[in-house]
Amino acid sequence: MDRIIVTVSGILLIAAIYRFFFGKRETATEAGNALTVIVDGGYKPGIIRISKDKPARLTFLRRDPNPCLDEVVLPDYKIREYLPVGKPVTVILNPPHPVDAKIRCGMNMFHGKIITDE
């Protein structure tokens, strides 16, 4: 009996983990000319939309002391910045923008995305 309980619970737990991590739906946030990205357990907003021919200014404000997040890397723009907790750090993304650019932490654990409007 306990085996059945454990097996069923395990399967449900696996499904829950899958749904929790992969089932999230996030909509893109329009950056306009400038946008503040809160760094707290990841990047909020995690999907940013920018205009094709305009520069965009992203200000990262780190609230999370987790050392994993102490660097933000935008490899498509060749940007790597140290983020002191509580101190805003601004980066400017100049066109031409890649269609789909990544935002990630120094260790590639936390991710965000920048989408360029056609």
Add this chain to the structure above:
Amino acid sequence: MNNTQVYPANSGKSGETERLSFPIVGMHCASCAKLIERQLKKTPGVSDAAVNYGSEQATVAFAPRTVTPQQLADAVAAIGYKAIVTGSQDRSADSIRDAEKRKNLRDLMLKVWIGGMATFLILLSGLPEMLGTAGRSLFPDPYPFMMPPAILLLLSSIVQFWVGREFYLATWSGLKNRTASMDTLVALGTTAAFAYSVAVVLIGPVMQRLGLRTDMYFDVASVVITLVLLGRLLEAKAKSRTGEAIRKLLELEAKTARVIRGGEEVVVPVAEVIAGDTIRVRPGEKIPVDGTITDGSSSIDESMVTGESIPVDKIKGDPVIGGTINKSGAFLFLATRIGSETMLSQIVRLVAEAQSSRAPIQRLADSVSGYFVPAVLMLAVATFVLWFDLGSFPFAFSNMIAVLIIACPCAMGLATPTAIMVGVGRGAGAGILIKDAESLEIAHKVKTIVFDKTGTLTRGEPEVTGVYFMDNLNHVVPDLGWQVPGDTKGQNFVSGIVKSIERESEHPLAKAIVTRLTEAPDYPVTDFGAVEGFGVKAKVNGIPVLIGNRKLMETNRVMRCAELDKKAIELESEGRTLAYVAVDGKNVALLALADTLKPESRETVSGLKKIGIKVWMITGDNEKTATTIARQAQIDHVLAEVLPAQKEAKIREFKKSTGGVVAFAGDGVNDAPALAAADVGIAMGTGTDVAIESAGITLLNRDLRSVVSAIRLSRSTMSIIRQNLFWAFGYNVILIPVAMGILYPIWGILLNPALAGLAMAASSVSVVTNSLRLKNARI
């Protein structure tokens, strides 16, 4: 850099204007510096502003009655940066980062020590139990180091919640955002072990009645947390060394400059130097900014910027680079580029950008990283269920913890970027500037390299290799009826004519001819005119003279000289460029010119051949001249008679026909399209021009041998990346199944969770340490 600095009147204040230097926080590139500069300049009351990206300092000339320092700070804040103009508590980005990193390192060290001691006591207490029946017989009974469960709980709680606090914080912040990291795995794995042990301590008898095992896992939880933190400490120390290149470059910047203002020498901070300032540099001093020598000469050590090990002699008119060291003489120079425009600042920017760029090889790690941790969580649950069904609870529990603990996504995340950081930095130290990680990656695949001839393989400055006259010219001159001044001999007279005429010309060959004939007499020249594509014509003492190629002679029906024609055939076969001299309609002299090979060209070509790369030469010269130079350089393949505008198309054609990766090495602006067209463009540059933008790799030292070094560096970097990825992926791909117990049914092999923690800590440290080997790689 941690204080607001206001400089004295002479350098900082004049009349109603005050100068203020202050740190700026938040800049990430030279364009940020420009943006802040513009914002400051348009602030009312500001007459001038300069922002130095390298030193993160702004220098502003402003009217204190119109604008206050706080308003300057507000203007900077309005565009998203921070100007530190008040109080001494505020610090620059560098000092904040360094202070935070130092503090983190100190905290980490303390936690590792305390965690280590507590873990040691916990392990010591359970040693006989851990060693099983054999172990129990080894130790006295009662065992003196055995601690009561309550004490074990206390010690383990310190490790779990104080030493391991950051794992919980990171897990919580990740879960809020529905993401997971390595910390999530450590926190879950150790919490499971700790919580079960706490239950055993608190309700052990109840659990026994329920048929559950009462083993304690305090040792597992504490060992794992301490080891992972120890790994993180070692990794942080190693990682700090990967960024040394930028720090070293920034340290090159001079702090002060001796500026001549109002006829007096004033020492000012380098941020206050403006373009157009005249600056004095004494022997042994650093040159503060880029400029041109206006008075004096010296020998300058440029090795720190260009990688060129031999000091370079500089005289009036020569350029000097900020950050290099004046070795011998004193001189004055005119500042031409300051702040973010200096070569050093541009190098810093390029190196920083290249270190942050992404190598294509990283794609796999990038795509795996988003799924890795959740996948491991699911595998851990599956492991527990499987072994619970097939075995027992302790077995299932221990294996589940091992799976959670052993997975190390960090090693995958660090494998490529750390190697790129060290590789790019190593290149910068040797005068090899790499534009981005992709260029560094592609360079290792180069199968063919095409060298531009002029200025790359050769010096780019033609030299006169011989001057030939018609036989008996000295004797026949009187018969020719020329007006020869005094007792000048015929040959000397012709040399003087040629020199005087060529001095009027702007053709590149003319300079070489004038240099060769310096000793010849000067004559007044009249009716000078260039015959485009053929040569020049003029009159000296009323005698008509033509200097140019064979076509010019033929068109003007010049009387040929048999022995000079014979010589011409011989010289052409040697690849020389010829200039015929006709005086009064007769060919009386012949000049042979050649662009000579750089001394290191042959060594470079043979070095490339040794590492299996085919070498080609591309040139606008005719086949004969091209083949001669190619033979001297031991190049077997030549693309001759290619006009500058056709080079780009030729390189594209070449790429198609060879099918492999093609590199092009050229010497600058003219070659920019071809540099961009090649898979890898290698520019022999000075680090400032358009060539850098078009080229993937720029050789600041202009030493051709660095082409071989750049390819070797690329090969070494890629080899390190492959090793790192092999270890990082291999480690996870092999050890996760082992931790799941896949080998247990066949060989009875299982992974102890404590050992899993050790392996996880070692994996990221080994990846970073392996990348650091590039610092000493032979290139």
